[in-house]
Structures are given as structure tokens and as C-alpha cells.
Amino acid sequence: MKKYWTIISIYWQRALTYRFTVLSYRVGEAGETLVLILMWIAIYGGDRTMISGFTVREMITYILVGNFFNAMIRNFLSMVIEKDIKDGRLSMFIVKPMSYFSYILSQEIGRISFSTISSVLTSGFVILCFANTFIWKFDGVYFLVISIMVILAFITELLLSYLVGLIAFWTDEVGGLYATIDRIKKFFSGGYFPLNLLPVVFVNISFALPFAYSFFIPAQLYLKKFDVTVGLKGLLVQCCWILILYGIIKIVWNRGLKKYEGVGM
Amino acid sequence: MSEIEVQQLSRSYEYYRKQQGLSGSLKSLFYRQKLYAQAVQNVSFSIKSGELVGFLGSNGAGKTTTLKMLSGILHPTSGEVKVLGHIPWKREKTYQKQFALLMGQKNQLIQDLPAIETFTLNKAIYEIPEKEFQENMDELVTLFDIKDILDIQVRKLSLGQRMKCELVAALLHKPKVLFLDEPTIGLDVVAQKNIRDFIKKYNQEKKTTIILTSHYMEDIKELCKRVIIINLGKIIYDGALDDLIQKYATHKLLKVIFNENGVKRKEIEKFGEIDAFHPHVCIIKTARSEAKSIAASLLSSNLPIEDIIINEVDIDDVIRQIFNLSPKI
Numbered sequence: 001m002k003k004y005w006t007i008i009s010i011y012w013q014r015a016l017t018y019r020f021t022v023l024s025y026r027v028g029e030a031g032e033t034l035v036l037i038l039m040w041i042a043i044y045g046g047d048r049t050m051i052s053g054f055t056v057r058e059m060i061t062y063i064l065v066g067n068f069f070n071a072m073i074r075n076f077l078s079m080v081i082e083k084d085i086k087d088g089r090l091s092m093f094i095v096k097p098m099s100y101f102s103y104i105l106s107q108e109i110g111r112i113s114f115s116t117i118s119s120v121l122t123s124g125f126v127i128l129c130f131a132n133t134f135i136w137k138f139d140g141v142y143f144l145v146i147s148i149m150v151i152l153a154f155i156t157e158l159l160l161s162y163l164v165g166l167i168a169f170w171t172d173e174v175g176g177l178y179a180t181i182d183r184i185k186k187f188f189s190g191g192y193f194p195l196n197l198l199p200v201v202f203v204n205i206s207f208a209l210p211f212a213y214s215f216f217i218p219a220q221l222y223l224k225k226f227d228v229t230v231g232l233k234g235l236l237v238q239c240c241w242i243l244i245l246y247g248i249i250k251i252v253w254n255r256g257l258k259k260y261e262g263v264g265m
Numbered sequence: 266m267s268e269i270e271v272q273q274l275s276r277s278y279e280y281y282r283k284q285q286g287l288s289g290s291l292k293s294l295f296y297r298q299k300l301y302a303q304a305v306q307n308v309s310f311s312i313k314s315g316e317l318v319g320f321l322g323s324n325g326a327g328k329t330t331t332l333k334m335l336s337g338i339l340h341p342t343s344g345e346v347k348v349l350g351h352i353p354w355k356r357e358k359t360y361q362k363q364f365a366l367l368m369g370q371k372n373q374l375i376q377d378l379p380a381i382e383t384f385t386l387n388k389a390i391y392e393i394p395e396k397e398f399q400e401n402m403d404e405l406v407t408l409f410d411i412k413d414i415l416d417i418q419v420r421k422l423s424l425g426q427r428m429k430c431e432l433v434a435a436l437l438h439k440p441k442v443l444f445l446d447e448p449t450i451g452l453d454v455v456a457q458k459n460i461r462d463f464i465k466k467y468n469q470e471k472k473t474t475i476i477l478t479s480h481y482m483e484d485i486k487e488l489c490k491r492v493i494i495i496n497l498g499k500i501i502y503d504g505a506l507d508d509l510i511q512k513y514a515t516h517k518l519l520k521v522i523f524n525e526n527g528v529k530r531k532e533i534e535k536f537g538e539i540d541a542f543h544p545h546v547c548i549i550k551t552a553r554s555e556a557k558s559i560a561a562s563l564l565s566s567n568l569p570i571e572d573i574i575i576n577e578v579d580i581d582d583v584i585r586q587i588f589n590l591s592p593k594i
Contacts, residue, residue: 006389010375010382017377017418091338092373097361098390258340 003098004106011110022115026122029071033126036063052197058223061135062194064127066219069146070191071119073153073214077108081165082174090260101253105158137224145231146218152238153214159245160210166249169256190216207234210241268442268474269312269335274344275498276305276330304330306498307344314441315472317464319479319489319506323588327498328478332444335476336366348442362391365440369447372427373434374419380430381415384437391438398437405433408463425456432463445477449484461487482581496588506580513583517556519549520574521563528568536563 015022037060044056054062081104084090093100127134164181167174186192188202188211195203195216206212217234220226281297283289305327312318322328333339334346337353337360346353351360374383388398406412409429414422419430428448435443445464449457465488468475479485485492485506492509494502502509518540521533527544536559540548551559560573 003389003392006386010378010386013382014375014377089371091333091366091368092371094338094356095336095361095364095366096390097358097392103390260338 004102007103007106008110008113011107012113015111015114019114022118025115026118029067029119030122030126033063033067033123037130052194053225054194057133057135058225059194060130060133061223062219064123064130064134065222066190066215068120068123068127069150069153069218070189070215071123072116072150073157074116074119075108075112075154075158075161077104077158077161078165078174078178080104080108080111081162082168082172082178085165085168085256085260086172094257101162101249105162108158108161135223137222139224141228142221142224142231145228145235146221148235149213149218149221149231149238152235152242153210153218156210156238156241156245157214159242159249163245163249163252166252166256169252169259185211185214188212189214190219194220196220207237210238213238266314267311268314268349269310269476270345270347271311271331271335272309272345274305274308274331274334274346275303275342276327276334276339277301277303277342303498305334305341305495308495308498308500310493310500310503312474312476314474315468316491317468317475317477317489319477319485319492320495321478321485321492321584322495326495328495329446330498331495332366332446332476332478336364336444337361338366362438363440364442364444365435365438366444367431367435367446367448369428369450372419372431374427374430376420377418379416380411380419380422380434383419383430383434384415387434387437393438401437401439402433405436408466409433409459423456425452425459428452428456428460429463432460436467439471441473443473443475445475447478447480449479449481457481457483464488482584486580494584494587501587510577510580510583513587514578515553516550516578517553518576518578519551519556519560519563520576521547521549521568521570522572522574523547524569524571526569532568533563 040059040063041056044051044059049055051059084093084104090100093103096103160181164174164178167177171177188195188206188209190206190212195206195212206216213234217226217231221228221231278301280300280302281293282300283293304325308327308331320328320331330339334341335348335353337356340354349360349363351357353360374380375386384398384402387393388395393401406415409432411426411429411433414426414430419427422430432448448464449460452460461484464475464477467473468488477484477488489506491504492502492506493500494509502512504512519537523545525545528547529544530539530542533539533547533549537549537551537555540550542548549559556575560575563570563573
């Protein structure tokens with residue numbers, strides 16, 4: 001455990017070196033949330049009280065709380081791995097008596113800790129700015145389910161990013177794939193708009209995919225638009241995804257490493 | 266006993282060619298002809314415990330590829346390797362804790378933090394006990410005299426200081442085998458000498474087995490008794506550095522010093538090929554077997570000679586000569 005903690009704390013320190021970058025990202029993030037809220041206020045206008053079962057307050061709460069959860073889940077691991085593989089830096093890791101998987105995951109957790117905390121605080125601050133519109137709902141059981149869901153979503157995202165990064169063994173660059181998956185992810189996570197605005201088939205698909213558990217489902221649970229049993233089933237789906245991703249990673253890593261040529265060394 | 270055993274080691278690379286220009290790039294988007302290059306071909310050698318061996322070769326000769334296989338980064342296409350009794354590419358932790366790889370062109374130090382943080386990181390990764398870590402670090406830091414730069418961001422350090430810190434980071438776990446790939450690259454003469462002196466001392470004191478690659482002949486001359494020369498993926502020489510000259514240097518250089526009267530060029534041309542000329546000092550290149558007799562006939566001539574020194578050809582020239590000849594060897 002000490003190993004992991006050392007790596008996390010060292011990369012946390014590194015993140016603090018570039019506090020300006022971290023903080024300047026937050027301005028853009030808060031801005032994006034505000035734009036979404038403005039858009040929905042404009043769509044509702046003064047005359048529409050309900051869109052697909054959402055009141056304007058519910059819609060604003062959905063956006064705010066969804067972004068709050070999402071802030072805890074993101075990572076930028078794919079690009080780190082791509083760079084390690086492409087530049088041959090991976091060589092420096094694979095000669096060490098620690099698996100790259102454990103190392104890079106600890107590194108990423110350390111690296112994003114500061115930005116995640118600041119992002120969560122920013123999202124929290126934006127919620128406070130809308131304190132009068134925001135729907136405050138607290139329920140112990142729901143809170144517990146949502147918390148576990150967010151943790152599992154964090155792990156899923158981390159594994160998915162790791163997997164995407166490993167594709168660089170074959171392609172050198174994964175920027176395109178990363179961007180595409182990011183968009184699919186954002187759509188199916190309900191980050192653009194609640195998925196139940198679309199035909200029901202989209203909601204069903206999203207239940208089977210891992211993405212909705214980082215935004216849409218926890219936000220719906222918060223609004224109690226989903227029953228807690230839906231949440232529990234969701235946790236099971238998430239666990240399955242974690243196992244599937246881990247299995248695929250094992251296979252891809254073993255094959256990729258054989259292909260790895262340590263270019264640029 | 267041999268600590269490093271390499272037998273019939275080969276490795277090929279896959280690559281493809283792209284035709285020039287945009288149309289070539291478009292074509293390569295749909296079709297890429299796979300080509301294979303042999304980076305290392307049937308290489309065999311063994312290295313004893315405590316030896317410091319120089320690995321020489323021009324760019325792309327296969328030196329780094331061989332080091333990559335010895336450290337387990339690459340799987341070979343064929344052949345066998347045992348280092349400290351382990352097969353490197355199995356990447357067993359027990360092996361990884363016993364060797365270190367240092368590459369002059371790749372760094373393991375975290376650039377945005379002081380070097381001490383990377384040392385702490387390696388302490389955790391290599392599971393070095395606190396007491397041992399402190400002792401090793403104090404010893405290395407004192408040897409290199411870098412105590413006052415340990416808390417400065419690595420990117421703010423000079424290249425020489427950085428390389429010293431890289432070496433410390435690589436040696437904290439007291440490796441038995443050390444692979445040094447161009448450790449002095451890009452350094453100024455003083456820094457090069459510092460690193461060189463350190464490697465020499467470390468090898469003598471700790472009896473660490475070291476393979477060193479370098480483009481600087483000074484490094485090789487000063488550090489290695491034995492050299493392995495590799496060209497186009499094949500070993501073309503493996504033996505003592507001194508014997509290299511005996512084997513490949515076909516010439517000797519006679520340095521003839523004249524008194525204040527000096528000489529004219531044409532007066533000495535008949536003794537052999539003139540390598541350098543000055544009325545008071547002249548260097549004549551002769552075949553090895555004839556060096557003595559030419560020196561004797563120079564002395565018995567009427568020329569105003571003060572002294573004659575018979576020198577071996579410089580090792581740089583010998584190696585250059587070997588590389589020029591090697592495709593035919």
C-alpha cells in the first residue's frame with residue numbers, strides 16, 4: 001500500500017506545481033454548465049412547464065448535480081499512456097519491479113486529485129449560485145447507492161481510459177479514438193441532455209453501457225425519478241463492466257507488449 | 266562465473282516505407298507494405314561478474330536493441346539470454362531488483378519536481394529499507410557532490426547535474442548489473458569526466474557488472490578493458506581493447522623531431538607516407554612490420570634528427586577503419 005501512496009502523493013505534489021493550469025480549466029467548466037442552464041431556460045421560455053417529465057427546476061438540478069458527479073469521475077489517462085508508448089518512455093517503467101498498471105493508475109489518481117477536488121468545489125459553488133432553483137433532496141439509501149455508483153464509475157472510466165491508451169501499441173496515436181469515444185460517452189452518459197428525451201430504446205441501451213452511470217443515472221436517482229432498485233441493478237452492471245474491462249486490458253496489454261518496440265529510446 | 270550469457274540472439278523490426286509527398290501519404294493510408302529489418306543477428310557473448318565491457322557501434326548498429334533485450338524491454342525474435350540466471354523478458358521482480366538501466370536520452374527523473382522525490386519514489390518501488398536507502402543516498406550524493414541541488418526542480422538543473430541525479434536514482438537499489446546507454450551524451454568535457462570517474466570508481470568498489478555504450482572514445486578508452494563491436498546487427502569484434510590495435514591497426518606512426526635546422530618535406534618523403542609535416546616535427550605512417558627498420562634508417566641518415574617516437578595509431582582511427590571495412594568482414 002505504501003508504494004501506491006508514495007506515487008499518489010508525489011504526483012499530487014507535481015499537480016500543485018501547475019496550479020494556474022488547474023484553476024484556469026475550472027473557469028471553462030463552470031462556463032459550460034452555465035451555458036447549458038441558459039439554453040434550457042430559453043427552451044422552456046415562460047410558457048412550457050414540462051418537457052419529457054422534467055420541470056425547468058428539475059432540468060437545472062439535473063445539469064448541476066450530473067456535472068457535480070461527473071467532476072469526480074473524469075481522468076485523462078489515455079493521453080498519458082499514449083505518450084509513454086509513443087515516446088518509448090514505457091521502457092523506463094517496465095524495467096522496474098512494479099506493474100505499469102498499478103503504477104500508472106496510482107500516478108493518475110495523484111495527478112488528478114487536485115483538479116478533481118477543485119472541479120468538485122467549483123461544481124458545488126455553481127450549485128450554491130442556483131441554491132434557490134436547485135432541488136435539495138436527501139435520502140440516506142439513495143445517497144449510499146449514488147456514492148457507490150460514482151466510485152464504480154470512477155474505476156470504470158479509469159480502466160476504459162487505460163484500455164484506449166493501450167491501443168497506441170498498434171497505432172502510436174489514440175487522439176482520434178479518444179475524442180470519438182469521449183463524444184459517444186458524453187451522449188450515452190446524458191451529459192448533453194437527459195436520455196429520456198429520446199425514444200425509450202436509448203435509455204435501455206444506456207443501462208447496458210457503462211457511461212450513463214457517471215451522469216444520467218445518478219442524477220435521475222438524485223431526483224428520485226428512478227427507483228433505488230434501478231440503482232442497485234446498475235451497480236451490478238457496473239461490476240460486470242469492471243470485470244470485462246479488466247479482462248480485455250490483460251489480453252491487450254500482453255499482446256501489445258510483445259509488439260512494443262520501445263521506439264525513440 | 267558468467268553473469269550475462271547471450272546466445273544466438275536475434276531481433277527484427279517491422280517498418281514500412283512512405284513515398285514522398287502528399288500522394289504518398291494518401292497511398293500509405295490504404296496500403297502499407299510491411300518490411301523487416303534485422304536489428305540484431307545471431308549475437309553471442311558472455312560477461313563475467315564485475316567486468317566493465319564497452320559496447321561499440323555506429324548509430325543503428327544494434328547496441329540499444331541488445332541492451333533492451335538484456336533488460337527485458339524487448340522480446341527477441343530468437344535466441345537465448347540469461348542475466349543473473351534470469352530470462353530478462355520474463356520480467357521477474359527478483360531480476361528487476363538486481364539490475365538498472367540508464368539511458369542518456371531517456372530520463373526517469375520527474376522533471377517538474379526535485380530529484381529527491383524520484384529517489385523516494387524508487388525507494389518505494391524497489392522496496393528499499395529506510396536505513397539502507399539513507400546510507401546509499403548519502404554515499405552517492407557525497408560522491409557526486411550534489412547535496413545542494415537535491416531540492417531544486419529537475420528541469421532547472423544543468424544536463425550534467427541531471428545526469429548525476431539520474432545515476433543516483435538508478436543506483437539506489439544497489440544493482441548487481443548495470444546497463445549504461447550513452448550516459449555521457451550531450452555533456453561538456455568536464456561533466457563527461459565526472460561521470461566517467463564515477464563509473465570507474467563505482468565499478469572498482471562495488472564490483473558491479475557494467476555494459477557501457479558510448480560514442481565518445483574517451484569513455485571507452487578510460488573505462489573498458491574489453492570491448493564488443495557491433496555493426497549491422499552482428500558482432501565484429503569481442504576482446505581486449507589493447508588487442509584491437511594489434512589486430513586491426515596495420516600501421517604505426519613515427520613522430521620524428523628535428524633540431525633547429527629543420528628539414529624539407531621532400532627529404533623525408535622517401536621514408537614513408539607523411540601524415541603531418543612541419544620543418545621541425547613530422548609524422549610518418551608506416552606498416553607495422555617496417556616501423557623499426559624505417560626508424561633505424563632515419564637515424565642513420567644525414568637528417569638533423571633529435572628524437573624518434575614510435576606510436577600506435579589512435580584507437581578512434583582503428584574503430585573508424587573497422588566500421589569502414591566491416592561489411593566485407
